[in-house]
Structures are given as structure tokens and as C-alpha cells.
Amino acid sequence: DLKPPPVLVGGEPLDKVRHVAKAMGFEKAVHLMDYLARHPEMDPFGTDKRKGPQDPKDWETFAGVLVVADPGDQFWPALQLVTDVLLSPNPQAAELAPEQVPIYFSNNDLLWKEAFAHSRFGQGAYVATLRLLYEKRLAALGLSEEEIAARTSGRWNIYGKPEVPQQMLAEKRLMITAAAKGDAVPAHFYMVGDNPRSDMQGAFNARGAGRPWDGVLVRTGVYQDGDDTAHASVVVDSVAEAVEWILEHGINEGHIPAEKS
Template identity: 35%
Template sequence: MLGIKQTKELIAGVLRSQITHRCYSIETGKSLSSTPSSLYSGAAVVFDIDGVLIRGKNAIPQAVKALRILDGENKLNKKIPFVTLTNGGGVTEAEKAAAVSKIIDYPDGLDKDDLPVDPNDGSMSDFNKEKIHAVMVFHDPRDYGRDLQIIYDVLKSKDGVIGNGYENSGKQSVPLYFSNSDLIWSTDFVSPRFGQGAFRACLETLWDKTNGDGGNKLERILYGKPFKVQYEYTENCINSIFNDNGNGRNVYAIGDNPLSDIDGAHNYGWKSVLVRTGVYSDQTKHKYLNSNPTAIVDDVEQAVQWIVDQEVSRVD
């Protein structure tokens, strides 16, 4: 199982795997960062994916046009760099980028080197006797009942060994990490689906119920939007495109989920644009009165055009 070094590497992987940060020209397929003179340095765009560029396995129609605007078809006559920041998981950056590019028919538009993950590395172990150092949730499970039981057994075990039985003190034996906290997310189904946040809520409820009112609360470390650590990493990715510290640059986040995309951007000091093609809609807006998007538009094309208009007015 995981040692301390491997645990730290996996935590770093949580941050990396949620961000695809190469910006490409549609026509040339060359990295925009290799031609800095063609870039507009005054702004960068951070896209959510699900509910903004795609819904399930279907492209949102305005996605390609939005990317072409960023690729230079705009009043600035400059390419505006972008990154994608998603709470979606379960695959590597490269797999996610390839899948999204195929769905929206944007060749070479989103890409990232494979992470060094070998699913066949290591042999089968007797986990009943193996010491487990951490529980890390990278994606919402397919089988809640099975995975809740296994994680609970690990968290309650003596010294992280399931075969030792439960720790009588009620203390949590190993740290618990979640890669995102989205309660719901948008797919191609008509209604939002439960996300990893729903699974976390189930685990927390079971922990509280079985440990009593005065018991130890479940301790967990949370990554993904809307938490600061994710935005710090994303900002570093953006700054690396220009090899600067980002002073004077406007960063615009485009998302469909007010509780993750918009609140996270707002709390970090970015501007945010909320679209109506995913979790948020006119029918659900009463649930998100405390969110503070900079703008609300119908779709990603309108969002990008609004951003360009803001920057044109700033440089005129």
C-alpha cells in the first residue's frame, strides 16, 4: 500500500490531474506558449468542462466557437491563453483532454502529457494484513455500499490494518483525502447527477451515526474547486505560460456550478462568468442567491465574448 512518499506524490497528482494547461492554436496545432508575441498577456481564461464545454458525451454547440475566439478571432487580434480546471476525475489528464477534444471536435486543442501512472504496477497483496497509510478518493464510486464499507473499515482499523479490527477509542486511524466536493454535476441527462460530494456526505453521516453525538468528527482533507490550493496551482500554470508573476492580468473563470466554479473564483479574487448550460439555470437560481458571479450569460460563447469586450474596453 501507500508509503508517505507515494502519498505525497498522489496528492500532487490530484492537483495536476484536474488541470489541462497547454494552449494550442486550432490551425497550427503548436503550443501558444512557444509564440509569446501572438499572445494577449492581459487576461487568461479558466474553463470548467462539464456543463460548459460538454454535457456527458455531447458537445455544447457554442464550445468550438468560444475556443476559436480565444484563438485570435476577436477584436484584440490576439490569442488569449486558457486552461481547463475540472472537478471531474477517474482518468488521467491526457485521457480527459483527448476525450473532450474528440467530443467538441477541437483537434490538438486540449492536451497534456500522460501522468506516470501504471495500473499494472505491483502484485496482489493480502490487504487484511497490509498497513494502509491513507484513503484517497479520486472519483465518485460506482458502488456506494461496497466502497463506504471498505473506507469505513480502513478509517476505524487499528493502526491502519483492516485485519486488526476496529480501534476502540473511536479515533480515525489514517488520513482521508477527497479530490473534489461537488454535490451534483452536469451530464447529458436532463437532471444533475450526484457527485463525489454526495459520497462524502454519506460517509460523514455514517461516521457521525456510529460514533455518537460526542464522538470524534471525521477528519478529511479536501481538494478541487472551490478550495484555494487548486486556484494557487492553476494560477502558477497560467503564469508559466508567460514566465511572469501575473501582475496586472485578469483571470476569468467560466463555470456552470455556483458552489464550486463561481464561489471558488470569487474567493480567490478572480472574475467569474456563470453559464446556464449546466447545473445553474433560471429554474434553479433561487438556490444560489449567495453566489457572486461577475456576469451571467447563456453559454460559453457569450461568456468568452463578454470577456473579450471587457478587455477591449480596458486597453482602449
């Protein structure tokens, strides 16, 4: 249980991430920008834009790392400081400890879609680059490939789509909402999304685990015609069309075989 000991928390925006960590019960959560404000020498590229520590308690030994949102503009200190803590739970005291603390990521999407015409890198880009640099740093410290693999094994935890627990959490929330409103118990679930690798793959993985899910892929974001649909049951132009399609074809009929859009 990570809740009593201090944990290092990463993600932007700073205030929201601090709030989420507290709401999750992590009373001794130190945001990496607060940790950096306490030890500015850890980032030689740091500039005056660093925000001072919100919580000046001097917790220095971390029990784990939680990445609750994309590091965004904090990408660089997030790579450097989180690597420091993965090498050693107290980087001020030692460069390399025999064991790595566990790290948890909320999401592994490589890409997402925002205002710009082309997909942008998301938290999955941070997960992949952190892993690469951490492994290169361990190799530079003389660890073998086997030692590196053993060190990270079971201590590198990625949540979020397209993992089955994420889909089951969605089921649970929908069940609770339906019960609260006095609606019928949902018997089938539809994942409406624009990202084949997370949204559609999530529905497909849930189905593989025996859950009643189908994927409805919309052309409004990451997905472009010609891309792999990751087993979407249908491809539509908009969320309105997705709802229409579900009302027409889908409700409570169980799994629908994939069809061409």
C-alpha cells in the same frame, strides 16, 4: 508523507485511478476494488463483477485514504470499505483503532451535469454520506459526539473547487503556459463555469483572498435561472458568449462589480 506507506485509493474508472495514483508517486497504492478482491467477505453484497487484484502484494495496514474520483458504481463498497479503514488502518486485525488515518478527497461538488436533463450527484454526495455513516458507526461502537469530532478533526481533507489553493494552482498553470508561449503575464483571471457553488464560489473565494478573479456563469449545466449565482460577475448563455464578454469588459481591469445578466 503518505508516499512510502501503502494507501487505499478509491474512484472510477479503475485503471485510470490506479494510473493517477502511481503518477502521483504513491507506489504502494491499493485500489479499494483490489483490496475487496483480496477480502471478498468484507462486502456481503459483492457479486462476480468484482475485478481481481492488479497488484497482489499483501499490504494490509494503510497510512491513509485518497479519493481521487467519484466512486460511481463502486459507491457501496467505497462506503463500506473506506469506513472500515477509517475505523482501523488494518480492519483484518482490529475493528476500531484509537486514531483515524487521514483521508483526502479531490472534489466536493454535490452536483454536476451530464447527459440527463437534471443534475446528478457527484463526489460531494460520497463525501457527505461517508461522513454520516462513519459517524453513525462510531456512535454504534459507543463513542460520544465529542470523541467522534476529535477523531476526525484535521484528518478529513477536502480539495478541489471552491477552495483558494485550487484557484492558485490554476493561476500557476496559466502563468507557466503563458511564459512557455512567450505571451504577456496574466494580470486577471476568469472562472468560466456552470456550477455556482464550486466554480463561481471558487472565483469569489479567491477574490476574498486578494487574488484577481471574476466568475463568468454559463447557463449550459447545473445553473438554472433563479438559482443563487454565488457572486458571479455575469451570467451568459454559452462559453462563446463568456469569451466575448471577457474580451469586451474584462481584460486586466481588475475586479468587476457584479451586474445583472
